[in-house]
Amino acid sequence: MADLNHQSKRRVLVVGAGGVGTMASVALERSGMACVTAVLRSNYERVMEHGFDIESVDHGRLSGWRPTNVVNKVPTASMESPFDYVVVTMKTIPEIMNIAEIIAPSVTPNHTTIVLLQNGIYIEPPIIDAFPTNAVLSGPSYIGAHEKNGHVIHDDPDRYHLGMFHNERLDKRYERAKLEDFASAYNGSHIEHAMIVDDIIHYRWRKALWNGIFNTMCAITQLDNAAIRRSGGEYSLIRPGMVEMAAIAAADGYDLGENIVDKMVDATPIELSFRPSMLVDVDKGNPVEVEVILGNALRVARKKGVQTPILDNTYRFLKLIQTRLLVARGHIEQPKNIPTTDLI
Template identity: 80%
Template sequence: MSESTHQSKRNVLVIGAGGVGTMACVALERSGMASVTAALRSNYEKVLRDGFEIESVDHGKLSGWRPSHVVNKVPHVSAESPFDYVVVTLKTIPEINNIVEIIAPSITPNRTTIVLLQNGIYIEPPIIDAFQTNVVLSGPSYIGAHQHNGHVIHDDPDRYHLGVFHNPKLDPEDERRNLEDFASIYNGAGIAHATIVADIVHYRWRKALWNGIFNTMCAVTQLDNAAIRRFGGEHSLIRPGMAEMAKIAQADGYNLGDKVIDEMVDATPIELSFRPSMLVDVDKGNPLEVEVVLGNALRIARQKGVQTPILDNTYRFLKLVQARLLAARGYISEPKELPTADFI
């Protein structure tokens, strides 16, 4: 069990202060129960000098706001002041970053609880393998928040399902205590809503029905969520793709229910046009979370013998989009000429 439950304030590190990470900093710091350190990258100088400018549906307008501490890299933990919680909101893009290596300097064995507020399915096992004495909490986010150079627009309420991803080497009661403690901090200001759930994988599969289909197909077509439906994609791509994802979840032991596709589609009214986060990344020329959002699910489909022709082709096209984005940023080199066999 973490010693954090015996302290008046928990020592929390948030790694990745984009829109999601910044609003996590706000929720945790404003609870009065945490001292938050934000590890920033491109926006460090701006935030250090001026603070964040935040327009939030939950918190209102915050001008010049900062958490307790702002740093420009993941700090090496000190014996005198270990982190009780390390919250990870970085995008998981294995082509350009290694989450385990990034967070390792900040983790104290047997002490630090790792909280993954990230997209994707089965992002937790590599973390548990690397940090076998640390509790791992997981929370798919439903927040709508975008950050650019210290300016955050938060236009969809801060909501999470939060649960333990069980480590068989740890005591479930200790895991549960840390889960309840972190949720109480996150919800401490009475504004954000981190809802504790018994089986977080179930809720990650539910989000995969939306994220792995709307997000990916909008990124490939460069149509927003409403346009792709108006132009005929709802019944030729969106719903059939969701049906394939539901079959993968079923094969993995998670029955999402007969109405889950209607629920996921209806959760995004066609009158509400917006560009999903993966499409926004395409707009900005940023690499995509291809593997954790879709690739991991398809690897499970292959293991379980589930046929997924629509998602397979979506993945193939998405990988081509990813290659273009990686090449433009200099992460990979474009071949001068592809062999003919690559086009077959």
């Protein structure tokens, strides 16, 4: 009977049910237009037994909440009822994971639309290469949501720009129809979460201006964004670094506007003492998204001939921190120490 009730709803798989993924699941389920299967990892047992406890600025307090299905690994798509959408909200860290390989079992060729609600610039081409017959939607999220052991604090509204990343093998009208359909389901709870835009890369460059500088600098210094600004870092590092990022975007064909640096610096009020996601990851000892947030932007800079001395050094320092984090997590084998006497 449940299958009959859900037959007309979109079948959605959400991969990465942390704060962002959980709130995406809530929005889709509460719209009444989607049945969500959420892939959980460390919190699977807790959520299976007790559900999520959610305090949300958009949806209020939800106790013991669950999506339609909860699983602990990416399921294999059914031929009879394939997933209409696979929504990826997990962090992209190519040193230890391949997103395309992770979601591959759930993607049905010529049918499933892949939705990337993730950080980074130019994260879409590897997905299109892996799934050449599937539409890809893309959306940098601005939500403030944190999950720990099944408890979610959602204190900043769920808003993001959503657009199609054109696959040359597909008809743009087909991609646009998928974009509008997914946005209608996400916005169906009468909250405008997803704002459709015509050129999503423009908005990814805008976010890269903040993420590529503040997020990375906070991770390196282990200071929040307000502490960096108060210490003088705003004018010695943050603003010059943003100017470099804006220059990369311009060379790539995206003019972000004359006052874009002022807008991005002031986007997070200094009174908040905000701790960005990359700093939170360093605090927890988790590897960081250095490649998709900064590395990809610098690869565009090299291709376009843009000089980026501040961002280059930021990348170098962050790669050293990444090595430490990968070693600590066992992703890189640490060589045995050579006794000092052998060097004399």
